Amino acid sequence: MTVRFEEQPIQDIEKKDLVAQVAQLRKDGYRLGQICATTLTENFEITYCFDKDYKMVSLRLMVPRADAVVPSITGEYFAAFTYENELQDLFGMKVTDLKLDFGGKFYQLAKKTPFNETKAEAVANAAAATQAIQTKPANAGEVK
């Protein structure tokens, strides 16, 4: 018996083409599977996955972290509002023309945009926070 791993083609696209490409997929009868973001050193890598008759296709967008603005696809797939609010709440991106925008409050989190750092940045930030605690004067925060 051969293990079946499905083919999962990924098409790289430009930001300006995103909505038109998604509109075409909707016209072709695809269902939105998920939107997945990955934090890289310079960019956010956003993958839009679609499914039709058990065939998955994906569109991939690279967005600079310094200017993390992406257009919403909720005009084509309203269900994308959950994923796009996730991009805002967890990654700190700005999604424009979002049909249902929770303004950063879809996820009720203690920490803001917790996924907006790479592993190396997370380690460095944690080390800096530890050092800041250790270098505090002994009487810091004391109530007199």
Next chain:
Amino acid sequence: MGKQTIVPFGPQHPVLPEPIHLDLVLEDEKVIQAIPSIGFIHRGLERLAEKKEFTDMVYVGERICGICSFIHSHAFCHAVEGVMKIEVPERAQYLRVVWGEMSRIHSHLLWLGLMADSFGFENLFMHSWRVRERLLDLVEATTGGRVIFGSCKIGGVRRDINEEAMGGVSKELVEIEKMSSEITSIFEKDSSVKKRTVGVGVITKEDAYLLGAVGPVLRASGNVSDMRMLGYGAYGQLQFQPVVETAGDCYARTQVRCREVHQSFGLIRQAIERIPAGPIDVKVTGTPTGEFSARLEQPRGEVFHYVKGNGTKFLERYRVRTPTFANVPPLVHMLAGCQLADVPVIVLTIDPCISCTER
């Protein structure tokens, strides 16, 4: 137009075992709009992949949820196996089907109980969970665990079920199926069940598809979609068709789950009849480079486990899109226009698993 009021539903509510919040905009007793919010117990498990070796992440994946735990671990293993192109032995693939379908049965029985509880049929609730306990005993006998099976690993499974035990499983399954039939026939025929579910929370075939519904929510509206048809595990060797209903209401979603309970018994029987002898795992060497999305059918629907490896023992990205997360937009759609008294029943029919959603 009546006066509008906003009633908060959850995060703590008698019908919800876990916290999800809905702001219900009402006109008298009619729901005009439902606005969801999540994240009350978000654990950030995906980012643990940066700190734990990919082989250890199987344990984390399995702990995403206490109901469909085995299928989460299977999905994570399948994703890594997809990246590394690992060929899992045939016997292990069949064992994954056996435990996966046991998970589906106990999840659906748990849900049937909660559903009965949501419309006040306490006796049916207790009977559903009594039968589920028998199945959990079987899970315990074959894996050693009742919630966390701990039986899946990258490259195969950790333990086997020997011939004698397999005979015992078959015998016990006959008894459990007989008891399950009594429960599901009440859900199919009882007038009090029908009164609370028929014509309630309707979502059309087109809306369910375009709103990204998955699992029984999608199939109960007439869409034929079941990720097991992809043929992962040993599903490609077994005979079955997705269970589909067409009404798209709470009753149809209940019927899909009732019929899937019996379908799962049939799949386990087929797997036990066909399981070949042989090894149950292969040695895994190297580290993952590349990416793969495992799409498996959980009791609540299609789950994504996306894995991206960078050639080190730590994954660059591990992403889980759970079925409940996908079913939030369809839920919001179903709630618009319903009566306030029907909200608990409609919410229950997506089988919400917030533990999964708050991975």
